[in-house]
Amino acid sequence: MAQPMGKAGVSCLYDLSVPTLAKLPEYLRLHGYKNPKDYSRSPMQWAVGESQFEWLARDQNKQALFDSYMSSRRQGKPSWFETYPVQDLLDGAIQHEDAVTIVDVGGNHGHDLRKFNEMYPTAPGRLVLQDLPSVIKSAPRLEGVESMAYSFYDPQPIKGARAYTFRAIFHDWPDHICHKILMNTASAMTPAYSKLIIVDFVLPDTDVPLFQASLDIQMMSIGAGVERSETQWRELLHSAGFEVVRICRKNPGMEAVIEAIPMSP
Numbered sequence: 678m679a680q681p682m683g684k685a686g687v688s689c690l691y692d693l694s695v696p697t698l699a700k701l702p703e704y705l706r707l708h709g710y711k712n713p714k715d716y717s718r719s720p721m722q723w724a725v726g727e728s729q730f731e732w733l734a735r736d737q738n739k740q741a742l743f744d745s746y747m748s749s750r751r752q753g754k755p756s757w758f759e760t761y762p763v764q765d766l767l768d769g770a771i772q773h774e775d776a777v778t779i780v781d782v783g784g785n786h787g788h789d790l791r792k793f794n795e796m797y798p799t800a801p802g803r804l805v806l807q808d809l810p811s812v813i814k815s816a817p818r819l820e821g822v823e824s825m826a827y828s829f830y831d832p833q834p835i836k837g838a839r840a841y842t843f844r845a846i847f848h849d850w851p852d853h854i855c856h857k858i859l860m861n862t863a864s865a866m867t868p869a870y871s872k873l874i875i876v877d878f879v880l881p882d883t884d885v886p887l888f889q890a891s892l893d894i895q896m897m898s899i900g901a902g903v904e905r906s907e908t909q910w911r912e913l914l915h916s917a918g919f920e921v922v923r924i925c926r927k928n929p930g931m932e933a934v935i936e937a938i939p940m941s942p
């Protein structure tokens with residue numbers, strides 16, 4: 678069970694964000710008030726010399742605090758499989774123990790798969806957790822979950838899973854990297870079987886609530902990321918050859934679940 682992040686966790690998030698936010702007005706002025714579009718030229722890169730994941734990977738203590746925050750921050754809130762009709766996914770999955778049912782890409786220490794396994798102990802097939810080597814090496818061993826070091830800069834090695842899930846991943850990245858992640862995932866998907874599940878905010882085009890707007894600035898600062906509107910999601914997915922099947926959400930203040938599949942040729 679993840680511990681509440683406490684003072685050390687707050688200080689890690691402070692160190693991750695505040696030095697860059699303090700210099701953001703200067704960054705924006707120097708860059709003509711344009712949205713940064715390149716992870717390697719993010720405001721954080723400019724202000725402190727690294728973007729978020731390199732900064733975390735360099736310091737085991739900070740990485741551990743960040744991972745603990747990832748595990749604990751949504752405690753008490755519904756998971757994607759409580760928002761999305763997951764039974765449809767399970768009913769249509771190959772009912773064989775060797776088949777992979779879910780690959781949680783960038784799943785950190787596996788808190789989502791652990792909860793999924795508790796809620797659906799008789800679900801068919803395998804559950805696979807993927808994240809960077811620096812994260813997987815400190816992940817706890819979870820019953821019923823296989824873990825694997827993988828960077829989504831590379832083609833997805835698990836072929837033909839029923840679902841590839843990405844929770845709070847795409848908002849970390851600018852479009853050109855999201856496009857690469859999508860193409861690397863599409864290369865492993867079985868047509869008319871595999872599904873892409875994205876869990877992130879889906880914003881309105883105008884009148885974005887303050888919390889999501891501030892998160893958008895935070896994501897932009899630490900890695901040239903974006904909180905996307907429905908229009909932006911559809912454009913991004915379409916550009917990588919995906920069509921949106923449905924967008925499920927419990928309320929506008931929560932992350933939505935986007936189901937997408939590769940467009941037929």
Ligand SMILES: C[S@@+](CC[C@H](N)C(=O)[O-])C[C@H]1O[C@@H](n2cnc3c(N)ncnc32)[C@H](O)[C@@H]1O
Nearest residue numbers: 747783784785808809812827828829830844845
């Ligand atoms: C914002 S966290 C989200 C974690 C988890 N999905 C959740 O919602 O709690 C982003 C995750 O992406 C992982 N990540 C960053 N770069 C990655 C890469 N190139 N390949 C795979 N995972 C990566 C990070 O280590 C981190 O666990």
